[in-house]
Amino acid sequence: MNPLAATGESYWMRTAPLPSFPALSGAAEADVAVIGSGIVGLSTAWELARAGLEVVVLEASRLAGGVTGHTTGKLTALHTAVYDTLRSKHGEEAARRYAASQSAALRRVVEVSGELGIDCELERRPAYTYCEEAEGVNALRAEADAARAAGLDASFVTATGMPFPVAGAVRVEDQAQFHPLAYLAGLVEDIVALGGRLHEGTRVTRLDDGDPCRLTTDSGATVAARHVVVATHHPVFDDALLSTRLTQHRDLVIAGAVPAGQDPAGMYISEEHGKRSVRTSPLADGGRLLVVTGEAFTPGTGEDTEAGYARLRAWAERHFPGFSAEYRWAAQDNSSTDTLPLVGRMPTKGDNVYVATGFAGWGMTGGVLAGTVIASLVRGGEDPWDGLYDPGRVGSPVRSAPAYLKAQWDVGKHFVKDRLDTLGDGTNGPAGSLPPGEGTVVRAGGEPCAVHRDDQGELHAVSAVCTHLGCLVAFNNAERTWECPCHGSRFGVDGEVLQGPALKPLERRDPTEL
Template structure:
């Protein structure tokens, strides 16, 4: 077994392969008040898919993105397009019935096929490849669970089969296999979609953080700059809703997963997409790499709640696992992805809250945002157009909480939030800024206030408020990614306090250190 190094440089360059191999974007910020039929807040796969589907109906649409489109969660995904979502079908069959499992399977598989059709329609060169998807186990005591999942997936309408044979370079005890799934370059796909959206009259505004929403007829969203967009309908597709009038945060939990990628030796491609929940989760796929027909192995795992995990140790463990099991060259990339899960395991896509008439939301894809985001775009476009999708009720955010299937997860999640909200205030991470080494950060009590202090590699100190601007939890430092993270709801900030990821919309306030 490979030994995980505890010190030294982290493996690979700290960049997403998808970001590194696609062109940057430079759509203009919102510079004046505008009026459209539909305003979409968020420029990831859910937001851009929704905007494109809406534009196809002849409606005017504006996409408002706080940073750059397809550069948030979507730019750092593993980019599997699959309807096999680990062990979802047996759980759905058991908790919500066979019809719910069938609708889930149909909606997700239609999303896979929709991407293929859209690629052909707009001529997107996004490395779309068909491949089987597997959920596997290496433990003999895990095979019964996979047999049940294969049976539930077949009953739901997928061409699923149980097998004990894969093309992985190590033995498995059993696996669920579904044929004709897909993998692609997510940014290449979405950048092509964005350009086609513009030809259909859509507008995209980057570096336009939305901070206000007034519901009504019409609705109005307000950007940080003060400019407004008036719209007949508004879609909030910001990964974690930046407005939470339905208190969806109580049913959402954030999870951050690490990724390493390395060139694979010729002839070693395992020929599919693989995932297991064992060992902190391991997800495996390959992608075209270089001009000579090479393949890049992409491995994901070592998940943790933002603000709680040791990302550096996770990167090293993931890299060691990859090297133990695959014949790879020097690690080329490392990055991290973040997603939210709903306590009942089904994404929330539809009307924003029980009283909503013209506002919609898409969130909680649980690590399966590629098919989920495309599905959301089609579903929301139908709802905005006055039509109802066959699976609208399945994903409806207004669905009632089931005390049987959801309450245990909800209570556990909220107990964890309460632990951080209260417990983190009872301690100070270090007693003095002098204890913070170069390249690190910690929460320090200074003149009665908790400050998040980072010491950069040159020794200079950077201090901001330690209170997350979402709901006030204390942030923690992620040394491997040089960010401040909120363990309650997953907001992430730069060392200067800038918002990197919501639900927070306001930066951490700057703090002056004594003597500075």
């Protein structure tokens, strides 16, 4: 495999790196503090900076280095088969507002790109949700009808640009794809020009709400702000227990060059075969970069992710002759149990704390949408979508209850069962026989211990108890990370936090005592 593929760095991050900024030190003040620098955080910061507010962005790692830097970069209002679900759960009016808001976000990217002169490889393409098996046709016919009723230019078709026959597909016209980090680089440049401040390597570990709010970072630096936006993908400081309304999934991604003649001329997704999502991006030599996503799994369940990458490569090579994976990465998404994202004021906090989460894999339009909604609320305006995404909504409890209860059952199952499996007899395997590159959870001194052997044979040992709510982590053998199955926190092999909602690292253990 190409060495680039082993780095885990996405094509977007490799080809359009964002500028670096120093960590925050001392005490700072701002009108608005934004925690997180993905597309939600930077879109919100830009909207507010353009409105004349003093904005500071605080990023635990590097700008857009989380979910946004590992997306596929689709800008579309067709979200697999969401409209028939929305129509049945929330009614036709909710489906219409969802379609209108997502379409408005797409237009916002087009407008902002033009206004700021951002070259982000924006291309207008149709979007498809397809199936290969006849059993899926009726559902897609219903989705095409629901999407059309919601106001999209949608149709049911049986022919696509994919290099294999399909049984049916929903097609929506005039959607878009772009280079997400090139777009955000343009926003960052303008935020700085407008007086905004950005700080990387600054993890916020405490939020005291009030007027002003007070943020404390892992270094002891502080920020006092009249408004705070929690844009951390999975919300931290979750007094409202929004995590109980979210489920996690992770997708593998591969990318490599193909001739322009193999471009399927659209954006495609299917839930068959463990999900398959396809798009292309222009390359300087006139060819196209084929981006293939799939092999969805719940983080922290011990899936063989290397085998998942192998299946994804085999699928791409079979359908696109000559394809070779030059890059590989993974993306994590969360979904709300009632289908709609959560965007607006944070329940249980004051009126000046805001949150955005639950985009179900469609965070490019969702993130831009969140920026416009939150910016309007911060400025004292109305929610332009009349509370459709309000995190404090009551929703449709009867229709949403099965998904909510299943999410809680899965969390409880892992919290109890994983401990019994691990602590009962240590059947996950002794650390001494662990091969290089692998990891396992064992019992050590009566406590669950996460052990990894690196390629040089050295053992790394940390507590296996997630510092968020105490579930046990499991090893991801492709990314070499520890992942929590309950709420999706991810840690490095030495325990450092890679992805929240956890704020503290896993405690280190002495590998010589195993």
